[in-house]
Amino acid sequence: EIVLTQSPGTLSLSPGEGATLSCRASQSIDRNFLAWYQQKPGQAPRLLIYGASSGARGIPDRFSGRGSGTDFTLTISRLEPEDFAVYYCQHYGASPITFGQGTRLDIK
Amino acid sequence: QVQLQESGPGLVKPSGTLSLTCTVSGTSIGRTSFYWGWIRQAPGKGLEWIGSIYYSGSAFYSSPLKNRATISVDTSKNQFSLNLSSVTAADTAVYFCARAEWARQFGEITYYFDFWGQGALVTVSS
Numbered sequence: 136e137i138v139l140t141q142s143p144g145t146l147s148l149s150p151g152e153g154a155t156l157s158c159r160a161s162q163s164i165d166r167n168f169l170a171w172y173q174q175k176p177g178q179a180p181r182l183l184i185y186g187a188s189s190g191a192r193g194i195p196d197r198f199s200g201r202g203s204g205t206d207f208t209l210t211i212s213r214l215e216p217e218d219f220a221v222y223y224c225q226h227y228g229a230s231p232i233t234f235g236q237g238t239r240l241d242i243k
Numbered sequence: 244q245v246q247l248q249e250s251g252p253g254l255v256k257p258s259g260t261l262s263l264t265c266t267v268s269g270t271s272i273g274r275t276s277f278y279w280g281w282i283r284q285a286p287g288k289g290l291e292w293i294g295s296i297y298y299s300g301s302a303f304y305s306s307p308l309k310n311r312a313t314i315s316v317d318t319s320k321n322q323f324s325l326n327l328s329s330v331t332a333a334d335t336a337v338y339f340c341a342r343a344e345w346a347r348q349f350g351e352i353t354y355y356f357d358f359w360g361q362g363a364l365v366t367v368s369s
Contacts, residue, residue, distance in 0.1 A: 165348060170355040172290075179339055179359035180290065191357065223290055230351035231305055234290040 137161055139224050139235035147243040154211040156238045158224035163204045165228035171200055171209045174237075175220045183222075184209065216242070245269040247340050247360035255334075255367050261327040265340030265360060266320075273298045273318035278343035278354055281314060281325045283336040284362075291336075295343050295354055296323055303352055330367045337362040 138161040148154055158169065167187035172180035182191040184200035187207055197212040211218055219242050224235040251263035265279070272279060280295035294304035296314045304312050308327070316323040327334060339362045343354035 166346075168346065168348070168353065168355075172356075179341075179362050180356070181359070182355065182357045185344070185355050185357075225290070225355060227346060227348070227353035227355050229348050230303075230353055232292050232353050232355075234292070236289050 136231055137164065137226055137229060137233055139226060139233055141222075141224060141235035141238045143238060144236075145239045145241060147241045148214055149243045150214050150216055152214050154214055154218075154240060156209040156211075156222050156240075158202075158207045158209070158235050160205040160207075160226060164207075164226045167203050167207075168226060168228035169200075169202070169207050170225045170227065171198075172223045172225065173218075173220045174223065180223060211240075214240075245342060245358040247342065247358060249338060249340050249360045249363035251363060251365070253364055253366060255330055255365060256369050257331055257367055258329055259367075261330050261334060261338075261365055261367070262324065263338055263340075263363060263365070264322050264324045266322050267342075268321070270342075271318075272316060272321050272323065278345045278352065279316065279323045280341050280343045280354060280356060281312075282339045282341060282356065284339070285333075285336045288336075292354075293325065293327075293338075295345075295352070332367050335365065335367045337364050339363075 171184040174180040278295040281293040296302040313326045340360045341356035342358040
């Protein structure tokens with residue numbers, strides 16, 4: 136089973152700043168099959184990125200993903216107030232799929 | 244627009260069976276080549292995949308839950324369901340249903356989830 140480790144656990148930033156979230160895998164993820172989700176309190180996760188770098192439908196272009204192998208990042212270029220949430224990565228490069236433990240993005 | 248809605252009892256007794264149904268609208272389970280999945284989230288914790296099913300009835304489960312989980316599909320009602328037997332307090336969680344984009348990796352099916360239901364809190368308590 137591939138273990139995904141997200142860092143930092145919590146990131147405190149101000150609106151307008153840029154954010155970089157990390158997701159590291161315990162082994163290489165085939166075909167860069169990695170997805171990112173955003174979850175706000177009391178809501179379901181929302182798909183942001185799939186295939187490490189492809190934006191899901193309707194996702195603002197300030198969200199971008201990159202990476203390959205074992206190291207992946209989600210970048211939010213200019214934080215909007217609605218971007219403060221918990222972010223999860225998930226791989227689907229092999230069975231079983233697994234999720235990272237999440238990064239909480241807080242308003243500073 | 245694809246929408247999913249979970250329904251079922253919010254309280255289940257220990258050793259009982261948790262039963263949830265996901266009703267899908269905006270698309271037909273039986274006419275599209277997606278898998279349909281269940282994911283849960285214990286209070287204050289992360290996401291855990293439970294299992295997924297194809298419209299044909301072919302289902303796959305996570306190893307820790309495969310002996311207790313059963314997922315079924317009813318294409319005539321555009322619904323799929325989860326039964327989880329022998330529940331304990333550790334099964335208390337918000338249960339989400341979701342549509343899954345899938346791929347075949349190393350002979351097995353893998354998924355990411357593009358549309359989600361709002362989630363249903365199920366508490367296991369006497």
